[in-house]
Amino acid sequence: NAGVTQTPKFQVLKTGQSMTLQCAQDMNHEYMSWYRQDPGMGLRLIHYSVGAGITDQGEVPNGYNVSRSTTEDFPLRLLSAAPSQTSVYFCASRRGQGPYNEQFFGPGTRLTVL
C-alpha cells in the first residue's frame, strides 16, 4: 500500500512552460485535493475532487487545471508557468466527503519557475 504518491519530487521550469504534476492514491479514496505551501502562508487549496469526473475550485485556482478521470489519479496542470507559482505542491486524499476523515498527504513536489 503506497498511499499517496507524487511525481516529480523536484522540477525547474522557465516562465511560460507547461507541465503536469502527477498524483495517485491506492486507497480507493473518493476525495482528492491539491494544495500549495508557501512560507508563512500555510497550505492553500488549489482544486479538489469529490469523485471521478467531478472537480471544483479551491481558494487559489488561477493558473491551474485539474481532471479526475479515475478514482486513483488526480493530475495538476500548469498551462503557462509563472514565477508566482514557485511553491511546494501537496496532493492529499481522504475517504469520503466528510470533513471528519483524516487526509493523507503525498511527499510533495518542489517547483521552481524561473
Added chain:
Amino acid sequence: AQSVTQPDIHITVSEGASLELRCNYSYGATPYLFWYVQSPGQGLQLLLKYFSGDTLVQGIKGFEAEFKRSQSSFNLRKPSVHWSDAAEYFCAVGALRTNAGKSTFGDGTTLTVKP
C-alpha cells in the same frame, strides 16, 4: 467562513521541557479540528483530531489536544519534548458536507528543540 489562527510562528523549547502550541478557530458550528505534523522534506501526517465527545483527545507520539469551545481554541500539548519532535505543526478545521468538506489550515508553527 471558517478560519484558523496559529499565533506563534516559531517556538523553541529545550529537550525534556513541556510544549504547548496554540490554535484558534473561527467557525459557526461545531468544528472538526485536526493537528498535523510536517517533518522537513515530508508531507503532512495526522497527529490527532476532534469532532465530538471528550474534549481532551490523545494522539500519536505522545501528543494531546484540548478543545475549548468558550475560547475557540484547540491547543496542542506534549509533557516532554524529544529532539525528534522538531518539525512544523499545522492546525486545521474541516467544513461541513455542504461546503464540500473543504479544510482550512493555519499558517503553521515551527518547533525547534534545543539539546
